[in-house]
Amino acid sequence: MLCFHLYRRGANILPNFKPYIELIRLPNCLMMGLAVIVGVIISDPHYLLMYSSLDRLAFGFFTSFFLTASSMVLNDYADREIDKINEPRRPIPSGRMRPDVALRYGVFLGALGISCSLATGPLTFAIALLTFSIALLYNFKLKKSGILGNASVAYSVAIPIVYGSVLSFSLSEKVLIYSAMIFLSIMGREVVKGISDVEGDAAKGVRTVAVKYGEKSASYIALALFLAAVSLSFIPPIEKMCNSAFYLPFVLITDGMLFFLSVKLIKKPDKKTAKEVKSKALIAMAFGLIGFALGSL
Secondary structure (H helix, E strand, O other), X not given: OHHHHHHHHHHHHHHHHHHHHHHHOHHHHHHHHHHHHHHHHHHOHHHHHOHHHHHHHHHHHHHHHHHHHHHHHHHHHHOOOOHHHHXXXXXXXXXXOOHHHHHHHHHHHHHHHHHHHHOOOHHHHXXXXXXXXXXXXXXXXXXXXXHHHHHHHHHHHHXXXXXXXXXXXXXXXXXXXXXXXXXXXXHXXXXXXXXXXXXXXXXXXXXXHHHXXXXXXXXXXXXXXXXXXXXXXXXXXXXXXXXXXXXXXXXXXXXXXXXXXXXXXXXOOOHHHHHHHHHHHHHHHHHHHHHHHHOOO
16 A cells, blocks of 8 residues: 555656656757767867766766756746747646746756856856856847847857867867857757747747748758758868768768758748758757767777
C-alpha cells in the first residue's frame, strides 16, 4: 500500500514539472551546451584530454545551457500575449504556468548561467554577461525591430563555439568562420520563424521580414542567408583547416537539407511549411556541429 501511495504521489508531482521542461526547450539547451564543447574541439582537441580542464568544460557547458534556458523562458514570458495567437498550447498562454512564476524561473536560470561563467575567468564572464544582456534586449525590446532582433538571436546561437575557444585559450580563424556559418544559418531560420508567426506578429506590431515584405519575399531572403552559410562551409576544406573525410559528409548533409528546405518553403511559404522548415533546419545544424567537431580531430 505504501509503495502504491508513493507511486500515486510521484505521478501527481511529475506533471507539475512538465511546463518547466517545456519552457526551456531542452534540445536547444543541450545543443548550445554541446556547441561550447565543439568550440573547444575546433580550437584545441587536446584540451579535452587534460584532466585539469574537466571543471572548465563542465562550467562552460552549463553556462551555455542555463543561459539558453533562461532566454527561452524569458522569451515566452515576453511573448505571452502574442503566443495566445501563435502558440496557444505553450505553458504560459495555456494557463499551465503563471507569468510571474515564469519570470522568476527565467531570472533564476540566468543567474545560474552567469555564476557558472564566473568560475572560468573574467573573459568568459564578460562574454556570458554580454550575451545574456543581448538576449534580454531581444526579448523585451529588439524583437519588434525585425531584422535587428534576428541578428541578436543569431549572435546568441553563434557565440557558444567562440566561447568554447576562449575557454580553451585558443581562439582561431577557423572558429570565426564556423561561427559566421552558424550566424547566417540562424538568421535564415529566424526569417523562416517570422513566416510561421506572421499572424500574431502583425497583430502585435512585430516588424519581421514576413510582416514587412510578405511571406514569399521572406522565403527568398531565408534562402539567400542559407546559401551564404553554405558557401562558407567550403572554405575549411579548401584551406585545409579540417579533416575533410570527417567534415564533409556531415556538413554536406547540412548544406543539402538547408537548400531543399528553402526550396520547399519558396514553393509554399505558409505557416505549416515554415514550422516544418524551422524545426528541420535545427536538425540540419546539429549535423553541421558534428561535422565541425569530427573534422577537427
